[in-house]
Amino acid sequence: MIPRICILIISLYLFAGISSQSNEHDATIRTMEEFSGYQIHEPSFHDSSSSSLSVDTETLQSQIDELSTFSDTPAPSVTRILYSEKDVQARGFVKKLMNISGLSVREDAVGNIFGRWVGSEPELAPVSTGSHIDAIPYSGKYDGVVGVLGAIEAVNVLKRSGFKPKRSLEVIMFTSEEPTRFGISCLGSRLLAGSEELAQLLKRTVDGQNISFSDAANLAGYTNSDDFSSIFLEKGSYSAFIELHIEQGPILEEEAISIGVVTAIAAPASIKVDFEGNGGHAGAGLMPKRNDAGLAATELALAVEKHVLESGSIDTVGTVGILELHPGAINSIPSKAHLEIDTRDIDEHRRDLVIEKIHQSALSISKARNVELSEFKIVNQDPPALSEELITKATESACQELNLPYKKMISRAYHDSLFMARISPMGMIFIPCYKGYSHKPEEFAAQQDIANGVRVLALTLAKLSVS
Numbered sequence: 112m113i114p115r116i117c118i119l120i121i122s123l124y125l126f127a128g129i130s131s132q133s134n135e136h137d138a139t140i141r142t143m144e145e146f147s148g149y150q151i152h153e154p155s156f157h158d159s160s161s162s163s164l165s166v167d168t169e170t171l172q173s174q175i176d177e178l179s180t181f182s183d184t185p186a187p188s189v190t191r192i193l194y195s196e197k198d199v200q201a202r203g204f205v206k207k208l209m210n211i212s213g214l215s216v217r218e219d220a221v222g223n224i225f226g227r228w229v230g231s232e233p234e235l236a237p238v239s240t241g242s243h244i245d246a247i248p249y250s251g252k253y254d255g256v257v258g259v260l261g262a263i264e265a266v267n268v269l270k271r272s273g274f275k276p277k278r279s280l281e282v283i284m285f286t287s288e289e290p291t292r293f294g295i296s297c298l299g300s301r302l303l304a305g306s307e308e309l310a311q312l313l314k315r316t317v318d319g320q321n322i323s324f325s326d327a328a329n330l331a332g333y334t335n336s337d338d339f340s341s342i343f344l345e346k347g348s349y350s351a352f353i354e355l356h357i358e359q360g361p362i363l364e365e366e367a368i369s370i371g372v373v374t375a376i377a378a379p380a381s382i383k384v385d386f387e388g389n390g391g392h393a394g395a396g397l398m399p400k401r402n403d404a405g406l407a408a409t410e411l412a413l414a415v416e417k418h419v420l421e422s423g424s425i426d427t428v429g430t431v432g433i434l435e436l437h438p439g440a441i442n443s444i445p446s447k448a449h450l451e452i453d454t455r456d457i458d459e460h461r462r463d464l465v466i467e468k469i470h471q472s473a474l475s476i477s478k479a480r481n482v483e484l485s486e487f488k489i490v491n492q493d494p495p496a497l498s499e500e501l502i503t504k505a506t507e508s509a510c511q512e513l514n515l516p517y518k519k520m521i522s523r524a525y526h527d528s529l530f531m532a533r534i535s536p537m538g539m540i541f542i543p544c545y546k547g548y549s550h551k552p553e554e555f556a557a558q559q560d561i562a563n564g565v566r567v568l569a570l571t572l573a574k575l576s577v578s
């Protein structure tokens with residue numbers, strides 16, 4: 112029996128070299144059909160470097176460029192905040208592209224946008240894909256955007272190839288993945304995943320200007336009701352969800368690998384800690400008598416590092432990103448100290464053990480230094496998510512068929528996929544980005560890398576839609 116990889120090489124060779132010999136032509140099509148598991152109707156033989164899955168790279172790039180102009184800061188930076196005028200314009204742009212691609216478009220009460228390509232068996236749970244287009248202040252134009260505009264192009268790629276989905280395919284643009292305006296990350300996907308806690312919280316959430324979430328949503332043309340639970344999707348609403356995203360890390364670029372197949376997404380826990388001491392004059396306060404809240408905080412920061420390293424896994428990380436001292440004067444012993452700690456892992460138990468150790472350290476430091484531990488609050492503690500094997504396997508075989516080098520990896524940043532995993536089997540596809548830069552204007556992904564990601568996404572969607 113000829114190994115499959117040989118068949119692939121032979122078939123690619125045939126695609127590349129032969130266009131006039133119809134018998135072999137048919138054989139090639141049959142082989143590719145067998146390979147990809149779906150029917151190829153009119154393969155294009157013009158591009159010797161690819162099968163029929165050809166991406167309109169120029170158009171996709173021009174769409175990414177155009178979307179980046181809906182920004183509140185000048186190019187090359189992008190700033191697009193939830194429900195701002197620019198955000199509303201950008202949403203209109205996405206809906207327009209979905210319409211052009213023949214998708215039926217709907218929006219929910221917070222502005223998650225869905226574009227559906229109805230399959231031949233529409234009663235089956237659809238396969239979905241998507242990401243976000245909001246951008247934190249002075250960030251770049253690829254984070255999230257590649258997974259929305261790239262997903263629409265993946266649909267176009269499949270349509271051009273003559274593919275007909277069995278399960279419907281749905282492109283989703285999630286509302287507010289970034290926490291910029293209301294302090295809540297992955298707002299849209301959390302709601303879709305059925306967060307009752309968030310549905311209640313949104314009723315009393317205001318932004319920095321004291322504008323309520325509801326008023327902001329209304330101004331952007333959404334919902335007149337406070338019933339955000341209407342947005343919840345039931346578990347099983349999708350047979351699969353897969354997100355295409357720039358890696359936001361340097362690994363793929365450094366190793367010259369085209370595709371990252373994400374096996375797990377690390378989840379953060381955030382902790383707020385306050386210590387209080389007596390303060391006093393930096394000259395007059397004798398050292399043995401002090402109860403310095405600042406030193407307690409710095410000691411805890413070192414303890415965070417120690418406990419994270421004790422886990423023994425490279426996937427456990429911890430950061431003290433905020434450390435504020437009060438009153439913040441050179442000649443005053445800090446009477447109050449405030450820390451905010453972020454710790455993440457792909458193993459929930461291991462991460463929670465780190466949190467417990469941090470708590471124990473906070474208690475013992477407060478005792479030893481005679482300061483009060485006035486707050487130790489776990490602000491959020493989302494569970495990590497594992498990708499579904501069915502999806503990672505489909506993505507891996509798509510990479511093999513497209514002859515693209517890939518590597519299995521974890522996502523250290525989290526994405527809407529983390530929450531979609533609560534209601535659907537989930538997977539993610541990473542593409543390289545320049546030096547791993549993200550959340551800054553220098554963020555960049557090469558056209559060829561984006562095109563590779565779109566082709567892998569298209570083929571993965573195709574496989575999942577017929578399974």
Ligand SMILES: [Zn+2]
Binds near residue numbers: 243356
């Ligand atoms: Zn993102």
